[in-house]
Amino acid sequence: MALNGPALYVGIMSGTSLDGIDTALVELADGQFRLPVRLLATHYQAYAHPLKGALLALHHPTSNELHQAQLISNELAQLYAAATAILLQAAGIDPSQVRAIGCHGQTIRHRPEHGYTLQLGSAALLAELSGITVVSDFRSRDIAAGGQGAPLVPAFHDQALRHPDIHRVIVNIGGISNLTDLPPGRLTTGFDCGPGNLLMDAWIAQHCGEAYDKDGAWAASGQMIPALLQVMLNEPFLHAAPPKSSGRDLFNLAWLNSKLRGDESPADVQATLLALTSHAIADAIRGFCAGAQEVYLCGGGAHNHALVQHLSASLPDCLIQATDTLGMNADWVEAIAFAWLAQQAMHGHCANLPAVTGARHSCILGAIYQA
Numbered sequence: 001m002a003l004n005g006p007a008l009y010v011g012i013m014s015g016t017s018l019d020g021i022d023t024a025l026v027e028l029a030d031g032q033f034r035l036p037v038r039l040l041a042t043h044y045q046a047y048a049h050p051l052k053g054a055l056l057a058l059h060h061p062t063s064n065e066l067h068q069a070q071l072i073s074n075e076l077a078q079l080y081a082a083a084t085a086i087l088l089q090a091a092g093i094d095p096s097q098v099r100a101i102g103c104h105g106q107t108i109r110h111r112p113e114h115g116y117t118l119q120l121g122s123a124a125l126l127a128e129l130s131g132i133t134v135v136s137d138f139r140s141r142d143i144a145a146g147g148q149g150a151p152l153v154p155a156f157h158d159q160a161l162r163h164p165d166i167h168r169v170i171v172n173i174g175g176i177s178n179l180t181d182l183p184p185g186r187l188t189t190g191f192d193c194g195p196g197n198l199l200m201d202a203w204i205a206q207h208c209g210e211a212y213d214k215d216g217a218w219a220a221s222g223q224m225i226p227a228l229l230q231v232m233l234n235e236p237f238l239h240a241a242p243p244k245s246s247g248r249d250l251f252n253l254a255w256l257n258s259k260l261r262g263d264e265s266p267a268d269v270q271a272t273l274l275a276l277t278s279h280a281i282a283d284a285i286r287g288f289c290a291g292a293q294e295v296y297l298c299g300g301g302a303h304n305h306a307l308v309q310h311l312s313a314s315l316p317d318c319l320i321q322a323t324d325t326l327g328m329n330a331d332w333v334e335a336i337a338f339a340w341l342a343q344q345a346m347h348g349h350c351a352n353l354p355a356v357t358g359a360r361h362s363c364i365l366g367a368i369y370q371a
């Protein structure tokens with residue numbers, strides 16, 4: 001397949017929310033660094049309950065976890081391949097027309113402080129099943145170069161969403177929230193802010209059996225508990241200077257339980273978790289993105305009306321909107337970013353931003369499994 005001219009890429013993202021698999025088929029102007037991106041098709045596949053449970057279990061030491069991890073890696077590859085087949089079929093595209101898949105994989109451990117991060121999802125099996133070249137394991141090289149390995153999407157935001165005169169901040173509210181600062185004429189920076197949806201998701205799952213708090217309605221029915229919010233905001237991660245990245249390794253139910261007295265009303269705890277997510281983002285913007293004029297939200301948390309309202313009230317000087325306003329659907333930004341990261345790897349372009357991850361140098365990210 002020719003390397004020059006526009007080419008089709010698939011991005012597959014499965015994030016810390018453990019909700020499921022986002023796939024996006026995009027056309028990228030191949031060989032160029034400046035984008036146009038054309039989003040041709042999307043497909044979402046939710047995880048079945050047992051798989052989500054098995055993935056959650058692998059976040060912590062369990063018995064026989066190497067074997068379990070490999071089995072789940074293969075199961076994920078099957079799901080990624082099935083989702084890709086549906087995506088391509090809907091678009092009327094044959095696998096041979098796709099230059100590569102960028103597959104993030106499912107993080108089960110993120111420990112840059114120990115020199116590793118681990119995403120499951122067998123890229124070898126995905127290449128075999130799909131018949132398409134797969135780029136995977138995007139984070140390890142950045143960590144090898146001394147970086148956090150995350151976040152990686154700021155480089156894509158820089159290419160796709162920067163404005164020459166307006167100071168924009170892009171905030172992705174997934175399980176964890178991360179931001180990209182795009183000040184005109186200055187270097188792009190970014191980092192993980194703290195919890196996004198994952199604590200709210202875990203709490204409503206435990207108390208109501210729901211996967212998430214739709215539109216933040218349950219949180220809105222409760223009263224934020226100031227003392228609890230203060231205890232949670234004391235978490236050192238929230239005050240650490242960037243570069244920094246986080247995951248379920250830190251923010252999980254055990255972390256939350258360690259902050260509770262035990263007599264709080266569950267809805268009030270949910271209201272407080274929503275406030276925590278909002279404060280973590282707003283404090284990060286105030287502290288590290290001085291002069292920001294426009295804030296664009298993406299990721300599932302952009303649908304949480306109560307959260308968006310709280311954030312808007314916390315940042316009265318910023319215009320807060322979804323990335324849809326910029327022509328990029330908030331639900332697919334991350335999947336599109338991984339298609340772009342695959343393109344960078346295929347062309348041998350460096351794609352990490354050392355100013356974001358703290359790596360000693362820029363690197364070509366990802367391992368390539370040829371079709």
Ligand SMILES: Nc1ncnc2c1ncn2[C@@H]1O[C@H](COP(=O)(O)OP(=O)(O)O)[C@@H](O)[C@H]1O
Binds near residue numbers: 173176197198303
């Ligand atoms: N309508 C909604 N109201 C509130 N939260 C939502 C809504 N839609 C999605 N979400 C949240 O978004 C999460 C999924 O976001 P996503 O961007 O896929 O995160 P990740 O990248 O971590 O997988 C869900 O788990 C849920 O918490």
Ligand SMILES: [Mg+2]
Binds near residue numbers: 014021
């Ligand atoms: Mg998701």
